[in-house]
Each structure stands twice: as C-alpha cells, then as structure tokens.
Amino acid sequence: MSETPLSIRAELLDAEDGLGKLRDRFTLPPGVVYLDGNSLGALPAAVGDRVADVVHREWGELLIRSWTESGWWTAPERIGDRIAPLVGAAPGRIVVGDSTSVNLFKALVAAARLAVADDPGRDELLVDATTFPTDGYIAASAARMTGLRLVPVEPAAVPGALGPRTAVVLLNHVDYRTGRLHDLPGLTRAVRAAGAVSVWDLCHSAGALPVGLDEHGVDLAVGCTYKYLNGGPGAPAYLYVAERHQAAFDSPLPGWNSHAEPFAMSPEYVAAEGPRRGRVGTPDILSMLALESALDVWDGVSLAEVRAKSLALTDFFLECVDAYVPPGRVESVTPTAHAERGSQISLRCEDAAGVMAELVRRGVVGDYRAPDVLRFGFTPLYVGFADAERAARTLGHIFG
Amino acid sequence: MSETPLSIRAELLDAEDGLGKLRDRFTLPPGVVYLDGNSLGALPAAVGDRVADVVHREWGELLIRSWTESGWWTAPERIGDRIAPLVGAAPGRIVVGDSTSVNLFKALVAAARLAVADDPGRDELLVDATTFPTDGYIAASAARMTGLRLVPVEPAAVPGALGPRTAVVLLNHVDYRTGRLHDLPGLTRAVRAAGAVSVWDLCHSAGALPVGLDEHGVDLAVGCTYKYLNGGPGAPAYLYVAERHQAAFDSPLPGWNSHAEPFAMSPEYVAAEGPRRGRVGTPDILSMLALESALDVWDGVSLAEVRAKSLALTDFFLECVDAYVPPGRVESVTPTAHAERGSQISLRCEDAAGVMAELVRRGVVGDYRAPDVLRFGFTPLYVGFADAERAARTLGHIFG
Numbered sequence: 001m002s003e004t005p006l007s008i009r010a011e012l013l014d015a016e017d018g019l020g021k022l023r024d025r026f027t028l029p030p031g032v033v034y035l036d037g038n039s040l041g042a043l044p045a046a047v048g049d050r051v052a053d054v055v056h057r058e059w060g061e062l063l064i065r066s067w068t069e070s071g072w073w074t075a076p077e078r079i080g081d082r083i084a085p086l087v088g089a090a091p092g093r094i095v096v097g098d099s100t101s102v103n104l105f106k107a108l109v110a111a112a113r114l115a116v117a118d119d120p121g122r123d124e125l126l127v128d129a130t131t132f133p134t135d136g137y138i139a140a141s142a143a144r145m146t147g148l149r150l151v152p153v154e155p156a157a158v159p160g161a162l163g164p165r166t167a168v169v170l171l172n173h174v175d176y177r178t179g180r181l182h183d184l185p186g187l188t189r190a191v192r193a194a195g196a197v198s199v200w201d202l203c204h205s206a207g208a209l210p211v212g213l214d215e216h217g218v219d220l221a222v223g224c225t226y227k228y229l230n231g232g233p234g235a236p237a238y239l240y241v242a243e244r245h246q247a248a249f250d251s252p253l254p255g256w257n258s259h260a261e262p263f264a265m266s267p268e269y270v271a272a273e274g275p276r277r278g279r280v281g282t283p284d285i286l287s288m289l290a291l292e293s294a295l296d297v298w299d300g301v302s303l304a305e306v307r308a309k310s311l312a313l314t315d316f317f318l319e320c321v322d323a324y325v326p327p328g329r330v331e332s333v334t335p336t337a338h339a340e341r342g343s344q345i346s347l348r349c350e351d352a353a354g355v356m357a358e359l360v361r362r363g364v365v366g367d368y369r370a371p372d373v374l375r376f377g378f379t380p381l382y383v384g385f386a387d388a389e390r391a392a393r394t395l396g397h398i399f400g
Numbered sequence: 401m402s403e404t405p406l407s408i409r410a411e412l413l414d415a416e417d418g419l420g421k422l423r424d425r426f427t428l429p430p431g432v433v434y435l436d437g438n439s440l441g442a443l444p445a446a447v448g449d450r451v452a453d454v455v456h457r458e459w460g461e462l463l464i465r466s467w468t469e470s471g472w473w474t475a476p477e478r479i480g481d482r483i484a485p486l487v488g489a490a491p492g493r494i495v496v497g498d499s500t501s502v503n504l505f506k507a508l509v510a511a512a513r514l515a516v517a518d519d520p521g522r523d524e525l526l527v528d529a530t531t532f533p534t535d536g537y538i539a540a541s542a543a544r545m546t547g548l549r550l551v552p553v554e555p556a557a558v559p560g561a562l563g564p565r566t567a568v569v570l571l572n573h574v575d576y577r578t579g580r581l582h583d584l585p586g587l588t589r590a591v592r593a594a595g596a597v598s599v600w601d602l603c604h605s606a607g608a609l610p611v612g613l614d615e616h617g618v619d620l621a622v623g624c625t626y627k628y629l630n631g632g633p634g635a636p637a638y639l640y641v642a643e644r645h646q647a648a649f650d651s652p653l654p655g656w657n658s659h660a661e662p663f664a665m666s667p668e669y670v671a672a673e674g675p676r677r678g679r680v681g682t683p684d685i686l687s688m689l690a691l692e693s694a695l696d697v698w699d700g701v702s703l704a705e706v707r708a709k710s711l712a713l714t715d716f717f718l719e720c721v722d723a724y725v726p727p728g729r730v731e732s733v734t735p736t737a738h739a740e741r742g743s744q745i746s747l748r749c750e751d752a753a754g755v756m757a758e759l760v761r762r763g764v765v766g767d768y769r770a771p772d773v774l775r776f777g778f779t780p781l782y783v784g785f786a787d788a789e790r791a792a793r794t795l796g797h798i799f800g
Contacts, residue, residue, distance in 0.1 A: 027456075027460045028460075029460070029461045029462075029463070034463060036463065036464045039464055040459075040463055040464045040467075042460075042463065043455065043456075043459050043460035047455060048452060048455045048456050048460070051451060051452070051455055051686070052448060052451070052452060055443065055447060055448045055451055055632070055690070056427075056443075056448050058633075059440075059443050059632055059633055060427045060429070060442075060443035060448070061429045062429075063429070063434060063436065063440055063442065063765065064436045064439055064440045064765065064767065065760075065765075066633065067440075067633075072633060072634075098498065098499070098502065098681075099498070099655065099680055099681025099682055099684075100681050100682070101653065101655030101656070101657075101680045101681035102498065102502055102653060102655075102680055102681060105652075105653055109545075129667070132656075132665075133656045133659065133662075133665050133666060133667060133669075134655045134656035134657075134681060136667055136669075137654045137655065137656060137659070137669045138653070138654065138655060140654075140669065141651075141652055141653065141654055145509075145545045145546075145652060146545075152667070177665075224682070226682070232455070232459055232685070232686055233458075233459055233466065233467075233472060233682075233684075233685035233686070234472075234682045234683045234684040234685040234686070234688070235684070235686075236684065237681070251541075252505075252541055252545060253501065253502060253505055253538070253541065254537045254538065254540075254541055255499065255501030255502075255534045255537065255538060256501070256532075256533045256534035256537060257501075257534075259533065259537070262533075263770065264770055265532075265533050265577075265769065265770055266533060267529070267533060267536055267552070269533075269536075269537045269540065280499055280501045280502055281498075281499025281500050281501035281502060281534060281637070282499055282500070282624070282626070282633075282634045283634045284499075284633075284634040284635070284636065284684050284687045285632070285633035285634045285687075286451070286632055286633070286634075286635075286686045286687045286690055287684045287685075287686045287687045288634070290455070290686055360465075365463065365464065365465075367464065369665065370663065370664055370665055
C-alpha cells in the first residue's frame with residue numbers, strides 16, 4: 001500500500017506509543033486489523049498453556065483434589081480481586097461467575113429488596129431505554145418478580161425522572177450501539193440523592209477506561225469479561241456489591257456456593273459474608289481459570305494510559321475516516337466530546353451489513369449492529385494507530 | 401499385593417466386562433482407584449486436544465467469526481441433543497448452559513407459573529426434605545418469589561402429601577448422600593395425577609442409569625454434566641422441558657439468548673420457540689465445547705449395559721467390604737435392593753473424615769460427606785471390579 005501523510009503519522013504515533021509493546025502479550029491472526037475486541041477480546045498468548053495445564057494436570061491428574069489444592073474453590077473471589085483494580089474497587093467487593101444476564105438478575109432483585117426495605121413506597125425500576133436488550137428483558141423480569149413497575153428512560157432524562165417512588169436505576173456505562181459514555185459519577189450521585197439504588201452495567205467500559213466504582217459511590221454493578229478483559233468466548237461475568245450493602249445483599253439465587261458453610265450441607269440457608277454471597281452453583285473452572293490467566297496482561301498497565309490511548313486512537317480513526325471516505329457516505333453516531341465517548345466508534349451508513357462483510361473480507365474486522373451501524377472497537381492493549389489508519393483507508397476504498 | 405479369592409474373581413469379572421475397554425477413552429492417574437466420579441468425572445482422553453483447538457484456532461485465529469463458523473452460537477442446543485439420549489429425551493427438549501442451581505431456579509419458577517396458570521388455588525412447592533442443599537435453598541427462593549409455600553417432604557411421603565394445593569414437586573432421582581434411587585416413574589405419575597408439575601434433579605443419575613424422561617412423562621428436569629457425564633469441573637448444566645410445556649415455558653431469566661430474534665436487538669422481548677427459550681446470556685464456550693468432546697465417550701455405549709455393570713460393581717464392592725472389613729466397623733446406608741440403588745455406595749463409620757483421608761493417602765479416592773459418610777461412586781465407563789476389590793481391601797487394612 002502506498003504511503004500517505006496519515007499512514008506516516010500512524011507510524012510515528014505507534015513508535016511513540018508506550019502501550020504498543022503490550023501487543024506481544026496477545027496472539028493475533030496475521031494480516032488482520034481486529035476492531036471487534038469490544039465484542040470478543042483477542043487471545044492473550046499465555047492462556048493456551050494455562051488451560052492445557054488446568055485440563056491435563058489439575059483435572060486429569062489431581063481430579064477432585066484440585067478443588068482445594070489447585071485453588072478452584074476460591075477462584076471466584078480471587079479473580080474478582082484481580083478485576084477490582086480495573087474498575088476502581090477495593091478487594092472483597094467483586095465475585096466472578098455466571099453470565100452477565102444472571103448477575104443482572106441478582107443485582108436488580110437485590111437492589112429492589114434494599115430499596116423497598118428502606119422505603120416500601122418505592123415501586124419503580126428505571127431502566128436505560130437505549131440499553132443492550134438483555135438488560136431490559138432481565139429488568140422486566142426482576143420488576144415482575146419483585147412487584148416493581150418498569151420505567152424505560154433515556155439516560156439523559158434520568159435525573160428528571162427520579163423521585164420518591166424510584167427504587168432502582170439500571171444504567172449502562174457505555175452504550176453498546178453508539179459508544180456514548182454516560183456520566184457515571186453524576187448519575188450515581190443523582191440516584192443516591194433520590195434515595196434509590198444504582199445498578200451499572202460495565203460490559204462496554206471495564207478494561208477500556210477508568211470506572212471508579214468505590215470512589216463514585218456506585219451501589220451495585222455487573223460486567224462481562226470477554227470484551228476488553230479478554231477472558232475468552234462466554235467467559236464468566238462479575239458482580240460488584242458496595243461494601244455498605246454487603247450485609248443486606250439478599251440474592252434471588254442463593255445456591256449452595258453462597259452458603260456460610262457450604263460443606264456442612266445444612267438444610268437451613270445461612271448466607272456467607274462478603275462477595276461469596278453473590279455466588280450460586282459450582283463455578284465453571286475451565287473458563288474461569290482461562291480468564292484468570294488472561295488478566296495477567298494487565299500487569300503494570302496504567303488505566304489512565306489506556307484511556308489516553310483509546311481517545312487518541314478514536315480521534316485519529318475519525319480523522320482518517322474524514323480524509324478517506326467520500327463526504328456523506330458515513331456519519332459518526334459516537335459523541336465527539338471525549339467525556340462522552342467510550343472506546344468505540346459507530347458509523348451509520350447505507351447497507352451497513354454489506355459494507356461490514358466487505359471490510360471483513362479485506363481483513364478489517366468490526367461488527368454490524370442493526371439496523372445501520374458499523375461498529376469499530378479500539379482496544380488499546382493490542383490495537384495501534386496503523387490499524388486505525390488501515391481500517392479507515394479500507395473503508396474509503398469500499399466507497400471509492 | 402497377594403491374591404485372594406476375591407481378587408481372582410475381580411480379574412475374571414474384568415476380563416468378561418464388555419465395557420472394560422472404554423477405560424482407554426479416559427486419562428486416569430496411574431496407581432489410583434478413582435471412586436469419586438460421582439463428584440468430578442475423570443478426564444476423557446480427547447478433551448485436551450479439543451480444548452486446545454478451541455483456544456488457539458477458534459478463539460485465537462477465527463475470533464468473532466467462530467460464533468457462526470465454529471458453531472458456537474448453536475452449541476447449547478446441539479450439546480443438549482447429545483445429552484438427550486442419555487436421559488431418554490427426544491431431540492429438541494434439552495438446552496445446556498448455566499449451573500444446576502440457575503437451571504433449578506428457571507425450572508421451578510416456570511413450573512410454578514404453569515401450575516398456577518392452570519389452577520390459581522395451587523400454592524405449595526413440595527421439596528425433597530433430604531435433598532442436596534442447593535435444591536432446597538433455590539426452591540425456597542423460587543417459592544418466595546412466586547408466592548408459593550415451601551413444604552419439605554421425605555420422598556417416600558410425597559404421594560401422601562400431594563393434594564389440590566400442590567403446585568410443584570422437586571425431587572432428586574438419586575439421593576446424593578445415601579445413593580438411594582427414587583422411583584421416578586411412580587412419583588412422576590403420582591404428581592401428574594394430582595395435577596401438579598414435577599421437576600427432577602438428575603445430577604446423580606444421568607450417565608449412571610437409564611432415566612426415561614419422555615417415557616415417564618416428566619415435566620421439567622435439570623442436571624449437571626461434571627459427574628457421570630465427565631464434562632469437567634463446573635461444566636455447564638442442562639435443562640429439560642417436556643414438549644407439551646415448551647410453548648408455555650415462562651423463564652424468570654429471559655436473557656437475550658432466549659429471544660426469538662436475538663440479533664434484532666429489539667427492546668421488546670419475544671421468547672424463542674423450543675429449547676433455546678431456556679437460554680439466558682452468552683454461553684460459556686470453553687467449558688461447553690469441552691463437554692461436547694467429553695460426550696464422545698458415550699458413542700456406541702448401551703445404558704442398559706452401564707446399569708448392569710454399575711449394579712454388579714456395587715454388589716461386588718459390598719461383598720468385598722463384608723469380607724475384608726471387621727464386623728461392626730462400617731454400615732451401608734445405600735439400599736440393597738437394585739431398584740432402589742443408584743451408582744454409589746455410602747458407608748457410615750466412626751471418624752469418616754479421617755478414614756477417607758487415609759484411603760486417599762493409600763490411593764483410593766472417594767469422598768466424605770458430613771457427618772459420618774464415606775461415599776464411593778462407581779462409574780462403569782472407567783471403574784472395574786479390581787478397583788472395587790482394592791478399595792474394599794484397603795478399607796479393611798485401615799480397620800485391620
């Protein structure tokens with residue numbers, strides 16, 4: 001490919017990038033620009049050996065002894081403590097296991113119980129009207145089963161919708177379609193001031209930008225680990241419970257793993273203290289230990305640097321799109337203001353599904369979201385400026 | 401070790417065992433008699449290579465394309481159809497994913513909704529009073545959230561406890577502690593005759609004996625896959641919904657994977673038809689595909705033969721215990737009648753925890769269940785008669 005001023009700038013930016021060497025911690029297919037790490041993160045290079053060890057030695061040789069000797073039993077809390085610094089939580093607040101949807105159900109029902117215990121007059125569950133669908137579906141089920149009324153609200157309208165009847169507010173930190181970053185500190189403050197309980201979905205922010213759960217006083221949060229945390233396809237999700245709510249956290253899924261003395265096999269349920277209360281059944285060890293290994297790529301990484309690079313990447317990508325794509329063919333639906341941008345760029349265009357298929361054919365992998373969005377995720381640990389330039393240039397060729 | 405009449409008989413029995421060659425399908429640690437496959441099944445020999453392929457090629461190289469190209473998206477139903485013949489279900493009745501506890505919650509809430517829709521006067525959830533604890537805890541939560549009253553009942557007393565107020569009955573096919581096999585056909589008939597909905601937990605029977613879900617008219621069932629199905633530690637569980645209930649199955653966990661058109665990302669929830677309605681969030685691919693590979697060991701295996709060998713093994717083990725252990729030191733709490741016996745033998749003794757630790761030290765791995773039970777699981781695919789003889793002989797030495 002011929003050099004352009006932008007491709008030369010990309011090379012310079014990559015040369016100056018303090019995070020650029022982290023790409024070696026991943027195994028990426030050659031020749032591919034992978035901009036779908038916001039859907040499935042790339043494979044950390046060390047995970048394969050670790051999984052092989054779990055299968056052959058821990059399962060195959062040690063068998064049942066591994067529950068204690070290989071630390072399987074305590075993995076959900078141990079790995080929760082590995083995720084904690086990435087989302088601004090102290091140790092002992094996060095437990096790993098189950099899917100995001102299941103954790104959402106736990107969080108929403110527990111939040112409803114917390115809110116109603118404080119004030120039985122609260123009967124509304126506010127949910128982001130632009131949310132990723134599963135959040136809305138699970139919120140509807142939680143509302144139905146706790147006697148709350150579901151109220152869909154645009155995130156910007158949440159402060160005006162809060163009131164003495166608000167029990168719970170479920171919000172996404174970053175909108176999965178537009179890449180808009182919502183104001184977690186401000187909205188959390190507003191929810192708290194209204195006496196309601198906040199539940200945040202961090203799927204599209206954890207690992208891409210600082211979250212600050214403890215600092216901003218978030219009540220409950222959930223997130224997945226297979227996007228920016230690179231845990232692997234369908235890797236277990238996590239649940240955060242603020243320290244002040246842990247003693248009253250009342251799970252709708254009180255499986256035996258959440259019992260104070262699980263091996264007493266007692267017919268009476270007594271909830272464990274701390275994050276283990278969020279566990280349900282036997283943890284999924286292969287996926288969980290793959291995730292634990294994947295989290296090693298964060299050793300020594302500053303989230304502030306990650307955020308700075310993410311913004312620089314998405315700025316540069318937009319600049320390249322502007323330069324390469326004929327006017328009027330695509331329109332960014334991602335906010336230009338840094339304070340309102342996650343780590344993805346979403347471009348609206350005609351026949352977005354067809355355009356994305358062509359991009360993939362040419363080695364630029366993003367994804368398509370109905371009805372008309374091209375979605376490009378920028379994962380600062382393994383995506384560089386030359387990748388952003390090539391993606392925009394390829395898009396330009398398709399329209400050229 | 402010196403030969404005894406029983407050890408010679410064991411050799412002859414192993415030589416005649418038509419399932420004996422299946423042991424080669426597993427990787428077992430040398431020198432160990434593994435009688436804990438009812439807690440964590442042994443490693444099928446082919447799983448390691450399959451998992452490595454999933455990690456390196458499907459995740460690492462194909463990345464997001466694997467959701468379609470590697471069949472990840474359809475894995476929960478595809479693997480459900482692999483489990484189906486092992487529990488006597490037609491294709492299209494079983495979906496794999498989540499833990500047993502989470503599936504129990506789905507099944508119990510859905511069962512309550514089915515029962516109450518038919519007859520709003522039904523307000524009791526009967527649960528096996530001797531159940532594995534998680535079933536009781538989850539049943540209590542499901543009862544609380546659906547307005548039912550929890551009624552613990554000994555399984556033998558269930559027929560007498562059924563009545564016009566019974567909505568749902570949750571039973572275990574095999575008692576985890578005693579190894580007692582409950583009368584699934586008879587109890588299911590009684591529950592149905594009373595107009596209630598049956599939910600069976602198959603954790604300790606699936607893969608050890610014929611279950612016959614369709615044949616016996618079971619309504620709903622759940623089970624784990626890491627015991628006799630050898631899926632690996634914490635492998636995903638499964639949910640069975642009888643065909644006649646599928647259209648009305650109303651899940652309390654309607655995650656986006658259970659939507660009729662999941663990629664339409666519609667704010668309105670429309671439940672999928674068939675088993676997919678039992679799905680919740682993104683399936684856990686590493687564990688799920690390890691399970692799929694593990695199920696290959698069942699190719700060409702007759703469950704009738706498995707059952708026959710299981711009973712022969714447990715009979716022979718009891719005979720050896722009788723011969724080797726001084727009188728009065730252990731007492732079997734597992735029924736002697738074949739019709740009432742699962743695939744384990746539970747022996748009560750003094751200091752059971754200490755005795756089991758010593759057995760493990762001597763290479764015989766069973767497990768201990770509080771307060772006084774030694775539990776020995778007999779997995780006919782990889783346990784032989786010489787194993788049973790050695791286990792009993794070792795137990796005799798400890799008491800000798």
